[in-house]
Amino acid sequence: MSWEQQQGYGQPYPQGYDGYRYGEQLYPQQYPQQYADYGHVAAAEATATEATVAEATAPLPVVEPAPEPDAGPEPRPEPDPGPEPRASAAEERRPRAKSRPTGRDRYFDTLRAVALIRVVTYHTFGWAWCGMVFPSMGIMFGLAGTLMAKSLERPAAKVLRSRLRRLLPPFWFWGVFVVLAMLIHDWIPDWQIVYWIVPLGDPPGNAWGEQAWEILWYLRTYLWFVLLSPLLLPVFRLAPVPVLALSLAPILVLNFVWSGPDNRLGSALWDLSTYLFCWILGFAHRDGVLQRMKPAPVVVLSFAALGYGGWYAFSHQADFGTYDLDENPLAQAFWSAGFVMLLMWAKVYFRIDFAWLTRFKRLDRTVTVFNARAVTIYLWHEIALVLAVPLIDQFWNVPAFEKYLPLDSQWFMFGIGWVLIALFVVLCGWVEDVAAKKKPRLLP
Known part of the structure; x- marks a missing residue:
């Protein structure tokens, strides 16, 4: 124009x-x-x-336009860039940055720290109700399943090497002391000592060191779950909800149909079946399956599992001598399933992240140390409790200690145990840093 x-x-x-x-x-x-x-x-x-x-x-009157200043040559119009280019299909499928928040999840970190405290409490006092108030093992397997599903976004071989590298060196370091102590106390090993190198089965030992090595069932079960996850995760993603529901079938089969072999393989099958639902539930949380589930079915199914697990525990006390879930695999499996499902679903539904924890620096620091030294605390806590007994015995030789300290109280032993655990964290926790290819530190 x-x-x-x-x-x-x-x-x-x-x-x-x-x-x-x-x-x-x-x-x-x-x-x-x-x-x-x-x-x-x-x-x-x-x-x-x-x-x-x-x-x-x-x-007719003519209105003259005001003379415009000479602006030089008329600038060349900029070309129309056209509509904004549409993202490719791969970019559209790629999750936004906000969908994967950076940093650690303080909610899960807090659950792991409380779970470790509950384990030490149970091994100190032996309270049968501890497992019902807070099923630590089920929670820890659920959290580990979530982290494993996240890690398997990378090549499986690389993930397995990383997990083994993080787990085995702290186990070997701890095992050297336990094995030497048992050898001094008349233990004669055989070829089964290989399980102290790779704990795919329960490592052998004598009765003197049983309190120390009996906790290794957790590491053995965790190791098997890690090795099976590259197969379990694709199967879960084919049909998430049916696979999650069917993950309770193995413990029902072992309990009512076939009890499995009476050897290391049988023990591994029982523990894997007991906590399989919790591990798969970790997959479901990571993949957003829980987020898509409606509240009513989740709450109903969770309380149904809790109800059945609790009923089976109390109705079969005569068979196991207690209602302690650690002695009753079927009750443990269903109680942990309902409890952990509620915890993980509540996190998604109510958007719980415990971000407020960072305002309390000492508490936040404690949670950080517990998570960075989780393997050290778990491995060494029984040894700490064992050493607390002869240490307290020496306190009786000090008249002031005998008069003013509750030396015969289990709570006092509980406190001394935590002091020794803290000492082991400082002296031995650096092995976890080395295993993770980090600079060794006394405290993370």
């Missing part, structure tokens, strides 16, 4: 007007002959100003 068209010029002139308004108004000197043809214009030039002439000659 020309400049004249933009300003409204070039429109048809009123009837009877045959002049050039544009030229008359702006450039009268360029049209002397035309002005000569209009006598009234010539007379007006002699007796009036240019403005009067324009008013006398123009049949």
Whole structure:
């Protein structure tokens, strides 16, 4: 469009007007002959100003545009970039940064720290109700399953090497002391000592060291879950909800149909079956399956599992001598399933993250240490409790200690046990840093 068209010029002139308004108004000197043809214009030039002439000659008032300053050559218009290019299919499927928050999940970190405290409490006091108040093992397997599903976003072989590297060196370091102590106390090993290198089965030992090595069932079960996860995770993703429900079937089969072999394989099958649902539940949390489930079914199924587990524990006390879940695999499996499902679903549904924990620096620091030294605390806590007994015995030789300290109280032993655990964390925790290829530190 020309400049004249933009300003409204070039429109048809009123009837009877045959002049050039544009030229008359702006450039009268360029049209002397035309002005000569209009006598009234010539007379007006002699007796009036240019403005009067324009008013006398123009049949309609003309509004002149204000002269614009010379801005140089007209700038070249920028090309139209067109519509914003659409993201590729791969970019559309890629999760947004906010969907994978950075940093550690303080909710899960807190659950792991409380689980470790509950384990030490149970091994100190032996309270049968501890497992019902807080099923630590089920919670720890659920959290480990979530982390494993996250790790398997990388190549499986690399993940397995990383997990073995993080687990085995702390186990070997701890095992050297336990094995040497048992050898000193008349233990004669055989070929089964290989299980102290790779604990795919329960490592052997004598009765003297049983309190120390009996906790290794957890490491053995965890190791098997890690090795099986590259197969379990794809199967779970084929049909998440059915696979999650069917993960309780193995413990039912072992309990009512076939009890399995009476050897290391049988022990491994019982423990894997007991906590399989919790491990798969970790997959479900990581993949967002719990987030898509409606509240009513989750709550109903969770309480149904809790109800069945609790009923089976109390109704079979005569068979196991107690209602302790650690002695009753079927009750443990269902109680842990319902409890852990509620914890993980509540995190998603109510968006619990425990971000407020960072405002309490000492508490947040404690949770950090517990998570960074989880393997050390678990392995060494029984040894700490064992050593607490002869240490307290020496306190009786000090009259002031005998008079003012509750030396015969289990709570006192509980406190001394934690002091020794803290000492082991400082002296032995650096092995976890080395296993993780980090700079060794006394405290993380």
